[in-house]
Amino acid sequence: MAFMQWSRELDTGISVIDQQHQRIVEFINELAVISATSRDPNEVNRVLAMLIEYTQTHFSYEEKLQERLDYPFLKAHRRVHDIFRRKVDEYQIRAQAGEYVIPELLHMLKEWLAKHIKGEDAHYVEMIRRSLGNPIGTIHLAEIEI
Numbered sequence: 001m002a003f004m005q006w007s008r009e010l011d012t013g014i015s016v017i018d019q020q021h022q023r024i025v026e027f028i029n030e031l032a033v034i035s036a037t038s039r040d041p042n043e044v045n046r047v048l049a050m051l052i053e054y055t056q057t058h059f060s061y062e063e064k065l066q067e068r069l070d071y072p073f074l075k076a077h078r079r080v081h082d083i084f085r086r087k088v089d090e091y092q093i094r095a096q097a098g099e100y101v102i103p104e105l106l107h108m109l110k111e112w113l114a115k116h117i118k119g120e121d122a123h124y125v126e127m128i129r130r131s132l133g134n135p136i137g138t139i140h141l142a143e144i145e146i
């Protein structure tokens with residue numbers, strides 16, 4: 001069983017956002033597999049770097065989307081992203097210094113991501129849904145592509 005399972009409660013209902021979140025979960029699971037098998041520091045650093053880069057891309061996407069939609073809590077959302085970025089950077093520094101931080105990091109990533117998706121992300125998604133007249137089912141963002 002994967003370290004972090006995708007569950008329906010993590011679905012925001014916006015396809016592009018859900019795909020990006022699922023990709024982050026895949027990186028977390030990839031890291032968990034390495035942690036449970038080889039623990040090769042090069043592999044750890046490689047996957048961790050990809051996870052960080054992809055997460056940055058996702059955060060930028062969300063922030064741009066919120067900007068486009070005049071989301072009133074953009075500043076607060078960005079701050080939450082920034083705090084997370086700094087937290088992960090600290091783990092990366094410790095990992096590069098030779099400390100084995102992966103189990104602790106994995107735990108943090110899993111907890112943080114689920115909480116953020118169900119909390120702050122669900123909040124802005126709710127606003128998008130409302131601004132589109134509460135459509136039923138999955139939203140494909142073609143009309144507000146950024």
Ligand SMILES: [Fe+2]
Binds near residue numbers: 062077120121
């Ligand atoms: Fe977010």
Ligand SMILES: [Fe+2]
Binds near residue numbers: 117
């Ligand atoms: Fe997100």
